[in-house]
Amino acid sequence: MVQYSAKKVFIYFLLLSSLDHRGYADSFIDSTDAIVPTVPPSGVASLVSKKNDDTRTLLFLSIFVNQAAYKDLIAVKQDRAGKLYIRAQDLRLLRLLINSSIADNELIPLDSIEGISFSYSPNEQSLFIKASPDQLSTYTFDLETNNVSKNFENINTINALILNYNIYTNYFNHHYALTSNQDITYSTNSGNLNTGFLYSNSTKDSQLQHFIRLDTKWQHINPTKISQYTIGDFNSNTTDWGSSTRLAGFQWSSAYSQRPDIITTAMPSFSGSAVLPSTLDLYVNQQRIFSGNVPSGRFDIKQIPYISGNEVTLVTTDETGHQVIKKEPYYYSAKLLNTEIKEFSVDVGIPRYNYGLLSNNYNAHTVLSSGSFRYGYNPLITLSGGSEVSTDGLINLGMGGITKFLGRSVFNTSIAMSHYKNNFGGLAQIGIDSQISPTMTFNTSYQETLNKYANLAYVSEQKYQKNTDSFKSTAFAQKILRAGISYSPIPNYSLTLGYNQISSDNSINQLLSMNLNGNMSQNWSFYLSGYTGLTKKNNSAFLAVRYSPSMKFNATTSTTLNDNTVSYRQEFSGSNISNNRVGAFSGGGAIESNGASYDSSLYGSYMGNYNTIAGTYAENNNNRQVAVSLSGSVIAASRKIFFANQIGNGFAIVNNAGPKSQVLNGGVNLGQTDAKGKFLITNLNPYQTQFIYIDPTNLPLDWSLNSTEKSTIIGYKQGVNLDFGAHESAKGLIKIIDKSGRVIAPGYAVLVNGKDSAIVGYDGQVFLENIQKNNILLVDLLDKGECTIEFSYAKSKKLFNMLGTYMCK
Secondary structure (H helix, E strand, O other): OHHHHHHHHHHHHHHHHOOOOOHHHHOOOOOOOOOOOOOOOOOOHHHHOOOOOOOOEEEEEEEEEOOEEOOOOEEEEEOOOOOEEEEHHHHHHOOEOOOOOOOOOOEEEHHHOOOEEEEEEOOOOEEEEEEOHHHEOOEEEEOOOOOOOOOOOOOOEOOEEEEEEEEEEEEEOOEEEEEEEEEEEEEEOOEEEEEEEEEEOOOOOOOOOOEEEEEEEEEEEEOOOOEEEEEEEEEOOOOOOOOOOEEEEEEEEEOHHHOOOOOOEOOOOEEEEEOOOEEEEEEEOOEEEEEEEEOOEEEEEEOOOOOOOOEEEEEEEEOOOOEEEEEEEOOOOOOOEOOOOEEEEEEEEEEEOOOOOOOOOEOOOOOEEEEEEEEEEEOOEEEEEEEEEEOOOOEEEEEEEEEEEOOOEEEEEEEEEEEEOOEEEEEEEEEEEEEEEOOEEEEEEEEEEEEOOOOHHHHHHHHHOOOOOOOOOOOOOOEEEEEEEEEOOOOOEEEEEEEEEEEEOOEEEEEEEEEEEEEOOOOEEEEEEEEEEOOOOOEEEEEEEEEEEEOOEEEEEEEEEEOOEEEEEEEEEEEOOOOOOOOOEEEEEEEEEOOOOEEEEEEEEEEOOOEEEEEEEEEEOOEEEEEEEEEEEEEEEOOEEEEEOOOOOEEEEEEOOOOOOEEEEOOEEEEEOOOOOOEEEOOOOOOOOEEEEEEHHHOOOOEEOOOOEEEEOOOOOEEEEEEOOOEEOEEEEEEEEOOOOOEOOOOOEEEEOOOEEEEOOHHHEEEEEEEOOEEEEEEEOHHHOEEEEEEEOOOOOOOEEEEEEEEOO
């Protein structure tokens, strides 16, 4: 009988502990289609505390503006004559236009507001206001769905040493070669120290090295100010009309590229108006991308996510079924910055040459410096400016701007002036991108340098090479003309024509190109491209037809024409899963022939828990080649060494999650913890809130988690430690009696070891989890005070323990 009672009580407490304390009361609330107004807490006190001469009655009313209900009750005062008064702040919340000079707490008589009418219903405690659209402020809603985090003070970056590696081995005609590149980062809360290396054992040129250092730098990012500081090797940031230079020195710049949660480009925005509360549908090229409700009056739709198309249709449908259709053209351009976005960079350093070939090829005799700035004045205009200076006499100043006009075109222009080696020079640039029609786009740009125009790239190259017999880079070009047109006569087909001309030192290089692609069916697609040199008569063409019966397999047949040589290639590839994750295997092969010779190859790769391995076998006539590569990472953090696939822009170490627990991020199963409850998440987006979950389904029954969910924010190229507090947990049932030997009545709350909660059940029994070696129970007897129980527990192999009877003192 005692055993049956214990089991019954145990099941009862399992059910009772899973219920919300308010569940019973909440079950009587019918919330179907109900809007329950609440009294706003702020500002009411000033109305309740009446002055001696204020005889007006305070009311809390439901207010409807043009039949649309406001979500909260509004405080209204009524005098003896029935006149109604509302605070200016509340009228502004109702979107009524009130003079900005009127203080928020000032009471305004409703009958003094022009352009509105109203009626008060004492029985319904409601106030109905009718206002013309001109009397209502614009209703704005933002469609931007980015997970933008604003509080970065609580980022707890852990110190970690990270090695990302790629190792390549190659065997070709009895010759063996080993190459690798390594990227080493030491990440701390104060910033990241990073360096990279190349290694090759096949170097025969005495001027080259087996070990080659790449970039070495320290970088700190301030996510709140969206800025970064770099000391060491870097690429200079430049203006639209400038050229980047590799430097070693100091850089202070904006850090929007490290904040993927912020959209910097100007997104399309549209506006309209509704006489009555309406439903708004937004269509792009006859495809609906948004539907929502708007109140009466003017409305603005801001930050529409980037969508391909050229015409937007706004359809408003009011409560009577009346529709208003408005069409507007639009053209999206990544060149335009969003309003108030400021991109800047200040760069100071000495030039570096032969990157990837020599470790320390610097010119310490010349210091180069530059400053660049771009500012989103509004969604239609972006302004820019820049300057460049060198210690050997360069001065370069420039300015530019980009604007959208007619809803279909973007126009950009810039000018710059320079002085170097007693020579003045100039640069002028102009460009336009336009949506000519729903099926055609056009772009062109022209840049010309006057006299001996110079910039940092020009100075750097002049220092490195006195004579240039090879193809001239655009840093030396005097005229650059580009033009292109894209035409899509039918869906899924596109034709692009392009023309490029670069003039330098009395020579002209002209190139005409063409691209045609299309999807002939769900499984068949093709791509055709070609170019011809108008100055130097060289021609090339490429045609490929692709068959993709599924996302896991495709086959491609292609032919290439280079001048008088024609080659054919057949390629196939496939994978066991459609996306790149642990357990993914992909492979394929190709056969190519140009008439005189043939090539064939096989390749495959596999992503494991600790690295990714890939291999290739290639054969050309009598030559054979075998190559194998291995990529992954080694991380030393939290007093443990981790082996994993390469670390991305952020990582997290899961600790104390229990053995064999599943780790999830956003519903995606990332893998299983090891025997010590650890797991490494290798690639997380920085400065976005991440939600990491633990699925304890496979957790042993004698284990418990303090938490199954953690939210965190991670810095750029940094990591955090997530502790889920998994521990072995004993469970049991204890019986409580008072000093007279009677059982404690059911319903009293019990505090277990100062943190866990329990409830006294029938027969004085209490179900306990997380039983410790030494335990203290505090029972709240309400008006009878409190009593305490102390007992010790010896570890047992049982999953459930009958702990006995204890007196509460």
